[in-house]
Amino acid sequence: MVDKSGSNHRVRYNFSITKLLFWSLIFLGLIVFFFFRSPPSPSPSRRVLRGGVDWENSVRQSGLSRSKGKRVLVTGAAGFVGTHVSIALKRRGDGVVGIDNFNSYYDPSLKRARNDLLRREGIFVVEGDINNAPLLRKLFELVKFTHVMHLAAQAGVRYAMKNPASYVHSNIAGLVNVLEVCKSANPQPSIVWASSSSVYGLNSKVPFSEKDRTDQPASLYAATKKAGEEIAHTYNHIYGLSITGLRFFTVYGPWGRPDMAYFFFTKDILKGKKITIFEGPNHKSVARDFTYIDDIVKGCLGALDTAGKSTGSGGKKKGAAQLRVFNLGNTSPVQVSKLVSILEKLLKVKAKKQVLAMPRNGDVLFTHANISYAQSEFGYKPTTDLQTGLKKFVKWYMEYYSSSKGKKSAW
Numbered sequence: 270m271v272d273k274s275g276s277n278h279r280v281r282y283n284f285s286i287t288k289l290l291f292w293s294l295i296f297l298g299l300i301v302f303f304f305f306r307s308p309p310s311p312s313p314s315r316r317v318l319r320g321g322v323d324w325e326n327s328v329r330q331s332g333l334s335r336s337k338g339k340r341v342l343v344t345g346a347a348g349f350v351g352t353h354v355s356i357a358l359k360r361r362g363d364g365v366v367g368i369d370n371f372n373s374y375y376d377p378s379l380k381r382a383r384n385d386l387l388r389r390e391g392i393f394v395v396e397g398d399i400n401n402a403p404l405l406r407k408l409f410e411l412v413k414f415t416h417v418m419h420l421a422a423q424a425g426v427r428y429a430m431k432n433p434a435s436y437v438h439s440n441i442a443g444l445v446n447v448l449e450v451c452k453s454a455n456p457q458p459s460i461v462w463a464s465s466s467s468v469y470g471l472n473s474k475v476p477f478s479e480k481d482r483t484d485q486p487a488s489l490y491a492a493t494k495k496a497g498e499e500i501a502h503t504y505n506h507i508y509g510l511s512i513t514g515l516r517f518f519t520v521y522g523p524w525g526r527p528d529m530a531y532f533f534f535t536k537d538i539l540k541g542k543k544i545t546i547f548e549g550p551n552h553k554s555v556a557r558d559f560t561y562i563d564d565i566v567k568g569c570l571g572a573l574d575t576a577g578k579s580t581g582s583g584g585k586k587k588g589a590a591q592l593r594v595f596n597l598g599n600t601s602p603v604q605v606s607k608l609v610s611i612l613e614k615l616l617k618v619k620a621k622k623q624v625l626a627m628p629r630n631g632d633v634l635f636t637h638a639n640i641s642y643a644q645s646e647f648g649y650k651p652t653t654d655l656q657t658g659l660k661k662f663v664k665w666y667m668e669y670y671s672s673s674k675g676k677k678s679a680w
């Protein structure tokens with residue numbers, strides 16, 4: 270009996286060892302398999318995007334200003350206006366830290382190329398969303414920002430019909446998040462942010478003045494920008510944040526946005542593709558107060574330099590703070606058909622045009638800025654006409670899209 274049970278035990282014991290060995294080998298095999306399959310350790314540029322010591326040092330370094338310079342957080346830094354403004358600030362000695370989510374609303378490779386440009390200027394752009402409050406708070410811990418240039422937004426008038434949620438996400442929720450973090454920061458920064466000429470909506474009195482009504486937006490995009498202006502009022506009123514809104518008028522130029530008409534007209538004319546020119550009722554032509562990027566940059570810096578200090582601390586208001594809104598336009602509207610004929614001459618290609626009645630897509634018939642307020646407050650004076658500005662744009666476009674980087678993304 271004993272013997273029997275002893276051999277039984279031995280059999281069971283041997284069986285367990287075999288089983289253990291078997292599973293150990295499988296386990297080891299799996300470890301080896303996953304070890305060799307796992308992606309290589311991140312490159313320095315990827316590593317810094319994910320936090321850690323390198324990342325923190327990059328943020329601090331980028332935020333350093335020359336003596337008496339400002340320390341500016343630029344949201345949407347890899348965007349069109351964001352890139353130009355960041356470079357101008359850095360070159361004059363301000364500390365600049367960027368944040369951008371590099372979304373794919375338009376070709377992200379263009380945003381990456383702008384980011385390369387920024388990196389060469391010593392500007393670090395954090396990859397992240399303005400809705401990420403812990404990330405924003407972390408940036409304020411690392412750098413005591415004196416100013417926030419809030420340019421991150423969901424842009425584009427007509428796209429709002431396709432993707433309304435993205436406008437609410439960036440232009441409303443994102444703005445509120447930025448203001449929440451700013452109001453709690455110590456010291457509170459002064460804020461300059463991008464509103465839009467589209468807030469004038471269906472107004473017919475021209476030129477548009479900041480004193481005019483802005484309660485009839487024609488697109489959800491315009492409505493979110495108008496909402497932003499009201500939200501700015503609230504944060505100024507409750508928390509003593511100094512806030513300046515800038516109503517940009519159809520900004521164009523090198524490194525511009527591919528979703529804008531001047532940009533995709535250029536691309537389509539060169540490709541021999543048909544372009545559509547909208548017209549208003551009774552064949553009225555549509556016009557825009559196209560404003561060149563360098564003029565806009567001067568306006569942004571002027572607004573930043575004249576921004577008063579926020580008065581609150583620890584999330585509490587201590588006194589009244591500045592609340593402003595400025596038109597930044599060119600004061601000379603140009604018909605879209607004229608824009609096309611300038612492009613035809615510069616590109617030396619005749620456009621294949623079709624004229625269509627403006628669909629109900631959020632567009633307005635015309636824009637025209639009265640800029641006297643910006644002129645009196647910080648000497649804003651646009652100096653580039655459409656012909657000159659488009660010439661610079663076309664030169665950049667040809668160079669960029671004939672280089673290997675541009676070729677890959679545009680054609």
Ligand SMILES: O=C(O)[C@H]1O[C@H](OP(=O)(O)OP(=O)(O)OC[C@H]2O[C@@H](n3ccc(=O)[nH]c3=O)[C@H](O)[C@@H]2O)[C@H](O)[C@@H](O)[C@@H]1O
Pocket residue numbers: 424425426464465466467468517518519520528529530531545546547555556557605632634
């Ligand atoms: O300044 C502003 O407030 C706005 O300017 C532009 O909006 P928009 O003026 O509509 O600029 P485009 O989309 O480039 O259109 C320019 C003109 O071309 C016209 N267009 C556009 C597209 C098209 O296929 N055909 C055409 O004739 C539009 O009706 C408009 O009059 C920007 O896209 C907005 O983000 C910005 O806020």
